[in-house]
Amino acid sequence: MLDLLKEPWPWYVSGPIIxxxxxxxxxxxxxxxxxxxxxxxxxxxxxPFNIQFLKYNWKSExxxxxxxxxxxxxxxxxxxxxxxxxxxxxxxxxxxxxQGMGIQSFEGLIPADIFNWxxxxxxxxxxxxxxxxxxxxxxxxxxxxxxxxxxxxxxxxLQWPSLVAVIFFFIGGLLMTHIIAPFIYQL
Amino acid sequence: MKNIKFLLVGVLFGxxxxxxxxxxxxxxxxMFRFQSFHMYGIxxxxxxxxxxxxxxxxxxxxxxxxxEEIEIADKQFSKGQIIGGTIFGMGWALSGACPxxxxxxxxxxxxxxLVVIIxxxxxxxLYSYLKPKLPH
Numbered sequence: 001m002l003d004l005l006k007e008p009w010p011w012y013v014s015g016p017i018i019x020x021x022x023x024x025x026x027x028x029x030x031x032x033x034x035x036x037x038x039x040x041x042x043x044x045x046x047x048p049f050n051i052q053f054l055k056y057n058w059k060s061e062x063x064x065x066x067x068x069x070x071x072x073x074x075x076x077x078x079x080x081x082x083x084x085x086x087x088x089x090x091x092x093x094x095x096x097x098x099q100g101m102g103i104q105s106f107e108g109l110i111p112a113d114i115f116n117w118x119x120x121x122x123x124x125x126x127x128x129x130x131x132x133x134x135x136x137x138x139x140x141x142x143x144x145x146x147x148x149x150x151x152x153x154x155x156x157x158l159q160w161p162s163l164v165a166v167i168f169f170f171i172g173g174l175l176m177t178h179i180i181a182p183f184i185y186q187l
Numbered sequence: 188m189k190n191i192k193f194l195l196v197g198v199l200f201g202x203x204x205x206x207x208x209x210x211x212x213x214x215x216x217x218m219f220r221f222q223s224f225h226m227y228g229i230x231x232x233x234x235x236x237x238x239x240x241x242x243x244x245x246x247x248x249x250x251x252x253x254x255e256e257i258e259i260a261d262k263q264f265s266k267g268q269i270i271g272g273t274i275f276g277m278g279w280a281l282s283g284a285c286p287x288x289x290x291x292x293x294x295x296x297x298x299x300x301l302v303v304i305i306x307x308x309x310x311x312x313l314y315s316y317l318k319p320k321l322p323h
Contacts, residue, residue, distance in 0.1 A: 005206070011228030014207030018229065019236025021200050023244060028192050030251040030258060035286045039311040053315040066190040070197015071287055072294040077198065078205025079295020088208050094217040109205070109292065110212040110283065115299045128281055133289075133303035135278025137310025140286065142271025142321065144262060147285040150272075151230055154262055156237030161264035165272040172276020177219035181281055 006084040022156055031063055034149035036140035038068040079109065101185040114185075124187040143168070201291045210291045212283030219280050265323040271314075278310075 025031045042065075044058040087106045090098075095106070105112040119125035140146040143165045145154060151169070154162020208214045209229055218226035243249070244257055251257055279285050282303050284292060289307065292300040314321075 009203065009207040011207065011225050012232060014203045014209070015229040015232030016236045017203045018200065019233035020240065021196055022237040023240035024196055025193075026241075026244060026251065026257050026259075027249065028196070028252055030253070030255050031193070032259060035290075036311075039286065039308055040315070042308055043312045043315060047312055049316075051312075051315045051318075053318045054312075063190050063193045066193040067197040067200075068287075068290050070194040070199075071201035071204070071290040072197075073194070074198045074201015074203070075205050075210070075291030075294025076296070078202040079210075079291065079297075082202070082206055083295075088211045088213045090213045090217045091222045093222045094213070094220060097220060097222075098213070098216055106213070108297075109208065109210055109295065110297055110300075115212075115297060117299055120299060120302060129299065129302045130306045132278050132282030133306025134310035134313070135274050136282060136285065136289075136303070137278075137307035137312075138314045139271045139273070139275025139278055139310070140307075141311045141314040142267040143275050144265070144267055144271070146275060146287075147230075147279075148287055150262070150268075152233050152237055155234050157241050157259045158238070159262045161262045161268050164264065165268040168269050168272030169276035169279065172273035172278075173219045173280040174276075175273075176277040176280035177216070180277070184281065 006082050008084075008089065018152065019156070022153060025067075029063055031067075032149070033153040034064070034145055035068060035071070036137075036146040036149060037061065038064050039137050040141060041065060101182065103185070122187070124184060127184050127187070139172070200287070201294060204287055205291045205295055210284065210288035210295070215280065215283040267321075267323055270322065 022033050025033055041058040041061050044054040044056060048054040088109060103111045103113055114128060120129060143150065145165065150162040150165040155166065204210050207229060209226065214226055217223045241259065249257065284303065286307065289300055289304050293304060
């Protein structure tokens with residue numbers, strides 16, 4: 001059983017579990033699934049600086065902080081305790097494309113030749129980690145949600161603004177992957 | 188403590204995201220190149236189950252455990268979904284992770300991801316600061 005759990009979980013197992021977290025959160029606490037809000041609550045708690053958008057009772061949103069703390073712990077369960085030590089089995093075509101971006105490390109969940117402390121002190125590392133992260137935070141709040149709040153919760157509850165957001169998530173993602181990122185990763 | 192139940196749902200959520208490799212930079216590359224069904228299968232089946240669950244909750248007027256009516260707030264449309272959505276998508280593809288996976292990757296022991304999380308906090312703060320000047 002443990003060996004089976006250590007294998008990568010297929011989409012038809014993981015997708016439905018992710019989906020079922022929607023009614024679980026609604027029923028146990030009347031809460032809507034959303035993860036990027038935790039970034040706003042952290043800003044509101046740590047650096048509100050009299051900014052209107054950060055002046056609200058973030059303490060009443062503590063459930064969300066517990067939820068993301070759980071995701072952090074889940075990363076430990078899935079990534080350490082249930083780690084089978086094998087590389088992610090992506091398609092051959094993707095491997096070829098990624099090698100073309102200059103990446104040689106295929107171990108683990110993210111490439112070690114990009115995500116390490118030394119790369120951080122290069123233009124490439126700053127763009128990928130710092131600029132990328134800033135865009136994730138800025139864009140998700142501007143859009144009113146990220147993959148969880150819009151793609152999963154929003155579309156599940158038939159909210160058309162969420163569908164619009166997800167379409168533009170993909171437009172941005174395709175633009176980056178095919179046009180801009182090749183230059184950044186080659187730096 | 189009343190919030191522990193949310194922590195437990197988070198643990199399940201984070202474990203699933205990690206074991207199905209949705210947190211993997213490699214899988215995000217594959218997804219944006221349309222070279223595998225994997226990520227689309229995850230997102231698609233999650234939405235299908237979510238949609239069915241919400242339909243059942245509404246149809247049978249299922250209440251929350253504390254007796255409240257279940258409320259699903261409407262998302263308001265703004266230009267943010269277009270402009271912010273595009274910026275978010277670019278960041279997602281550049282760093283290879285969205286917010287949930289960032290927390291899970293840190294938990295899985297990928298230390299430099301902390302830089303991406305701090306940057307995402309900065310991005311959120313920057314949006315909050317600039318919000319009055321941005322088109323909505």
